[in-house]
Amino acid sequence: MHLTGVRNRKTQTLPHTPWHRLRQAQKNKHNVDSRFGSVTFSITSLPVHLTVSPAAERLRYILGDDEDTMPTPTLFTEMDTLQQEDDELEWRESARWVKFEEKVEEGGERWSKPHVSTLSLHSLFELRTCLQTGTVLLDLEGYSLPQIIGQDKISFVLLRKHRHQTKKPIHRSLADLGKSGSGVSECSIFISPSIPTHTSRSMNDIADTPSTDQLKNKFMKKIPRDAEASNVLVGEVDFLEKPFVAFVRLSQATTLGGLTEVPVPTRFLFVLLEPPGKAKSYNEIGRAIATLMVDDLFSDVAYKARDREDLIAGIDEFLDEVIVLPPGEWDPKIRIEPPKKIPSADQRKSVFSLNELGQMNGTAGGGGPVSEDEEMFCGGLFLDIKRKLPWYLSDIYEGFHIQSISVVLFIYLGCITNAITFGGLLGDATDNYQGVMESFLGTALAGTVFCLFSGQPLIILSSMGPILIFEKLLYEFSKNNGIDYMELRLWIGIHSCVQCLFLVATDASYIIKYMTRFTEEGFSSLISFIFISDAIKKMVGTFKYYPINIDFKPDYVTAYKCECLAPDTSKSILGIEHVSFEMLNITALDWTQLSKKECVKYGGSLVGKSCKYVPDLALMSFILFFGTYTMTVTLKKFKFSRYFPTKLRKLISDFSIFMSIMTFVGLDMLIGLETPKLIVPTEFKPTRADRGWFVMPFGKNPWWVYLASSVPALLVTILIFMDQQISAVIVNRKENKLKKGCGYHLDLLWVGFLMVACSFMGLPWYVAATVISIAHIDSLKMESESSAPGEQPQFLGVREQRLTGILVFVLTGVSIFLAPILQFIPMPVLYGVFLYMGVASLSGIQFWDRIKLIMMPAKHQPDFSYLRQVPLRRVHLFTLVQIVCLAVLWILKSTFLAIIFPIMILGLMVIRKMLDMVFSQHDLAWLDDILPEKEKKKKEDEKKNTKKDKKKGKGGDDSEDVSVLVARLFKERHRLLGFK
């Protein structure tokens, strides 16, 4: 039990030396059986930051020099322990690692959930000692392995059969049910006969043919294709007096029969056989080496190690990086779930290879580099086309995916609901010059064309509130002044298009650089609130449209009726009793048979307590509305539940809206009440009979109108420009990880073209719809299939394609023929979908997160990165400013100023500019983005700071952070917006 500071420095790397001889040598040399009793070592290599320890130097030597060699394969590690089964020894799989540990539950006969391997420091040190004193065989030839396993008890033990834990339990007879705990499935093969004869039968005999069990193992899917296996074998044997340790690296990865549960060739073998008594402690050593083998850095070391010392340096580096939890604050029995994100091993590796450091600052993802100084006429437009054209083919074929079906149905329903609502209102506003039919046709036409040719086909076009108000004012103006509305409108469209083209040519979309998160989120929150409030307003409207008789007493049902009485004229006839007796009879009969509408139509009066009321429909509508919303939310969340396999859950989540709509359409049909239904036009003709499908540009108005219309056109242009570009900014947000780049100029070009086209056909005008576009993007999000067990699926980006959009609008176009199906959908169900869209587009907005923070006590707040950096009251102040802005906008929107609503967004941008005076750039960098003018100044500041820092050699953390952050943020933003 004595402590020695002596360290065994002999390098024992003797490749191609027969194993048993080495073992013999080892036996002779270490003849103290207390070697494992007290752990004796001295850690000499934990490097202090920025200084190089000998271990680090070693690693730098073996890892850093070979730039051009292949990356090392991923290692799959399996740990088997020696078990006694009916007086026969066998190796039983006890744990495995792809990246995280999966343990075989002792009694449960199943795999545990993947978890972070919690090791004891003790076992790591013991492992270190093992490698220092045990056998290390590097680059052993695979085929020589069978030869070197001699006539020896150890080789007998090593050749015991292997039992693996499979996911599926073996089918067993009912007679078996009475027995317990013995159901480990056998999917192993016999490597050697079960009688301990001195056999020279080699592992290699069966090496080339993996067993069918191995091949059938579904776990293979979780292991990368190029993976190699490392096998850890730990066992107690009674014939040994001291532990036998061997670390073997084969020169070629070889399939060693049933050694591994999957047909992955083995590259490493770690064998630890020990005298009985301390199985637990030895198991821990096995877990330690297994964990090390799957460590990115150590596995590199293991592949490239030249000798024992290299391995030990690898352990030392590992030890230097480990994270230590104090025993009093954590229970080692708790299995730690794998984290959402793991720091890349590259950073650890980069310390050892100097030439990798430069690559850290490269650009990641994005729509290709944009030359920053290109200035020419239509420069932006050409760049947009240049950027988007190469993707065009993939824009089509990437749309073929099951997810698309759900997306199309969801967005389609949103679009036609919008088209119907908007068409109805527009019809009211323009005396049906533009009605539901025009709305449908316009949506279909504009949408299809835009999705086919635009720069950002994920944007969904739709009609907007401000346009509606504009049309209303314009129609009233024309009517009052005797000007032909349709012709005037056509000319406004033409002027507007020209103005748009001018904006495209001059690259005016540059302005959106000033739309920071503040503006974006303010705008999209406002639109979301409008969506939500509209959905609720419509629901409340149902209660007004179908009033409930609150005073109804079931017992006095006899008192409720509604009779249609003939108009007063009949009363006068009543005076002449005799003459009109027959006539009265007949008339009376007629009147009572009339429906409510007919009665009113023929001038009759409705008398009775129940005339004003409609039973059940309002409440039923509410149930449909609320039910659709709630079910959609619940099903969306279902993805995170524990039930059912992941794929099924994802499907349910993807189709949540469709399933909710179907359910409540079904419920509505089942109950059979006459709830308000979706009615689409069924005939292809203009809503108003006196207009055709084409508006003539000349003839009806005086010549000056053609010129004067350029003034209102300017307002329309600004409206459209702001609305279009801000929605596009939101869609192109960097959080969405779009890969195919953006096309602000191209988008605007097509919006302008479509405007003229719509004006000629007398259809409404269309711009990007914020909420529906967000819904479109959200439902197209992709996640990685998790690879290693326990690894979290990562958000990969959005399925960027044109197919879903095109399909949505083609479907909208043919909705006229779908009327027999669509008429079953109750409107309240669609309002529920609207409510969901509004609420869903709020989530994921930082502004909304910050509003929630206000209601949370500091200690419960989530660990947002900006909360670590910005004082809470500054965060709240920023939120408050946004809330006030929104409130003001909301009030303005409710007045006639709604027509210039998108222009008010400019106001938001001005306020954002003013915030520069209230908040420091540091705070703004965390809460918002930095405005571009600051760039130059900041860059200078940055330089100054850096100099100052270097001179001072300390402190100045904050200012440095800011400038770097600012520069980084601005660069990122610049690149993403795709501007020169």
Place this chain on the structure above:
Amino acid sequence: MHLTGVRNRKTQTLPHTPWHRLRQAQKNKHNVDSRFGSVTFSITSLPVHLTVSPAAERLRYILGDDEDTMPTPTLFTEMDTLQQEDDELEWRESARWVKFEEKVEEGGERWSKPHVSTLSLHSLFELRTCLQTGTVLLDLEGYSLPQIIGQDKISFVLLRKHRHQTKKPIHRSLADLGKSGSGVSECSIFISPSIPTHTSRSMNDIADTPSTDQLKNKFMKKIPRDAEASNVLVGEVDFLEKPFVAFVRLSQATTLGGLTEVPVPTRFLFVLLEPPGKAKSYNEIGRAIATLMVDDLFSDVAYKARDREDLIAGIDEFLDEVIVLPPGEWDPKIRIEPPKKIPSADQRKSVFSLNELGQMNGTAGGGGPVSEDEEMFCGGLFLDIKRKLPWYLSDIYEGFHIQSISVVLFIYLGCITNAITFGGLLGDATDNYQGVMESFLGTALAGTVFCLFSGQPLIILSSMGPILIFEKLLYEFSKNNGIDYMELRLWIGIHSCVQCLFLVATDASYIIKYMTRFTEEGFSSLISFIFISDAIKKMVGTFKYYPINIDFKPDYVTAYKCECLAPDTSKSILGIEHVSFEMLNITALDWTQLSKKECVKYGGSLVGKSCKYVPDLALMSFILFFGTYTMTVTLKKFKFSRYFPTKLRKLISDFSIFMSIMTFVGLDMLIGLETPKLIVPTEFKPTRADRGWFVMPFGKNPWWVYLASSVPALLVTILIFMDQQISAVIVNRKENKLKKGCGYHLDLLWVGFLMVACSFMGLPWYVAATVISIAHIDSLKMESESSAPGEQPQFLGVREQRLTGILVFVLTGVSIFLAPILQFIPMPVLYGVFLYMGVASLSGIQFWDRIKLIMMPAKHQPDFSYLRQVPLRRVHLFTLVQIVCLAVLWILKSTFLAIIFPIMILGLMVIRKMLDMVFSQHDLAWLDDILPEKEKKKKEDEKKNTKKDKKKGKGGDDSEDVSVLVARLFKERHRLLGFK
């Protein structure tokens, strides 16, 4: 950078030596500035399991010997770092520890959430070196501290003012808003003038008067009363060439002015001043010592250490126990939330004090020891009384708590709803011999008495379904055979009571030993399902009671009416036109004015399309029903949300049912529809006028009836016994952590007594109601107020008292006077509460968890301990057996066999017995409890196994586990049931 294995073994513990002199000595001795550059040490003391290392021996010596000394105080640790603020140095608080770490967010100026301190192994080793080479002053006299701080730069630095992070931000002027990131509040005091003069002003000057800021600090509440502080001071100073390290333990804890943020006297000081350049690394050393100081074991060591070596032994012990996370599997930046449960430090300590080991197997909690072999007449009863009597006083005063109000309201509403439903049904069954009035009176009487005197006052008495069926059959039998029902019933009651007393006297409640989890959960699930199905049935009933006119077309409202037509007799009168003209007029007028009921009453016929239908009420009822349920569930969950302070959340959660009821009663009043309301009797008289409040035992029936009634009484007795005892078993479940013990015999005694009393007064009979009792217990659950930040509140047990029960039943009694209030409560709201009760009583049942498991893929299943031990298919098989049992019971319950329903529970017990043949005792021990007969056999097995194990020295893990587990489980169960 060279490595030395040499270890400095000189003990430098020189108490009462002036600090600066020591520092000087240190300076001279260690003159290598690279001392920190490479960490050099040899860990020699990591003890292997069960062997004693020198470090462990040291610890055993200092920790193990003093049995009678006081336990060491809890340590609060604060870490301050030296910061430059406007060219002036100051100490700024950077983190603190009560148990977990709370960090001052750099930019956020706030405390982070408490988290597990993740240390780097590196910093721990560096700390070890610091303690090996630095100054260690143990038991320094507090008052001498000012004197020993001499005229020296270091003392100047140490005396800089201290800034602490307070939770509340200081109010600052608006002019301040423009500045950023500088808002650290000042709640410190100046220890020395800000100009670096050579001052001898001591810390002690202000030591006795903690500043008001300190006293006002609310954080004080989180620190135990007896706590002492340890202060860690880490800073960079440019006048030092090598680090200055000092670990000081004061002989008496002293308040050192503004050193600590809270007025806690300081006992330990750790100072680390170092030359500039490696602030981060030194901060990590500070965090390491701070974490060590709050470690239970190390703080003991720190208090009792005799010299430097003891401290180092403490670190070594700590290192040996740490948990290591591999760098590739975890991101050190993730703050690990404190675990729900931390292993007790006692186990770690017990290794070092031998005489504590024996205490590990003591009994915890429970209703006191029950002598196992006491056998006498009424033995169980006397034991029950003996056990419960001492608690009687606390049973009353422990009821005074805000939680009780909510509980009383909740359970009261449950009880009266039950009383009304049951009373109505019973009235129908017995021609109102027992009606709603009797039900109320009986509930009040039986409940109050039971809660006052029973053994388990948490049980709520109520009427039960099987009793209802029995009464119905009995009434029909009496009516058909001319026997007086009330008298017969009285005699059955008397016989049943006698039989109950016999059961009490013979300690028959012993049988419930055979009610394992299998039976318990089967029974309570079934009752819960009945509750849920009843609630839904009643809701569906509303749709039948208020039928919706599905064919209603709003436009044809004119076609809907309901007229009351006079009966045919008037038709004949109509024949005599002349005579009856006036009469007809009058009659006709009358008929149309009649209400539906009146019309039917006077023989009129209702004609019209709307007669059969009632608008809106059904749907409104559904909204109320579903809304109440959903809101209750949502509010209950609100406890786990992040919003609002914990106390408010808890209040909302506690009052969730009350708030939901109020909300939907309010909504109902607001809308004003005539939904079905709760109507309670308002006059105190028997429902049937021809019966009084007392039933005479003799006179109406022949004599043999008095004797013969003992036969049906037997059925009633079994009914009552089973129902009562199984509910009691569920209430006394060990998961509920009841401390005042149980009283099965006493309970049964009072149920018997109450039966006679109720029979004499002609009131229904009462037994324990499973679902309401579970709801009672659940809403009385207590959780610990979390003490140290980050520690999870623990479930402490149930507020065991008689007050809530008594109040519920007194309120039930006076409900007659509460009728004006109660009449506002719609029945659907109460059905919603019923649904909630049923669903809530299902949760927390293992059976229910296992049903959910069936739908989960193995990898998503929660980490239940039985899943680690029992193969999944065995678990599923067990669940399946239970499901089949329940299905059979459910079918039987729906037939006339419902009357013997509780007896069927015996069937469950038989099936459970049979499961012994299908499942191994190991599996059953994990999934269920072990049946008592097995005890002896198992004990023998256990002995055998132990012997075998010892002989073999290995293996046999499973069998040992089982027998120990079986023995433990049985012991536990035995004790909890309180039987001899």
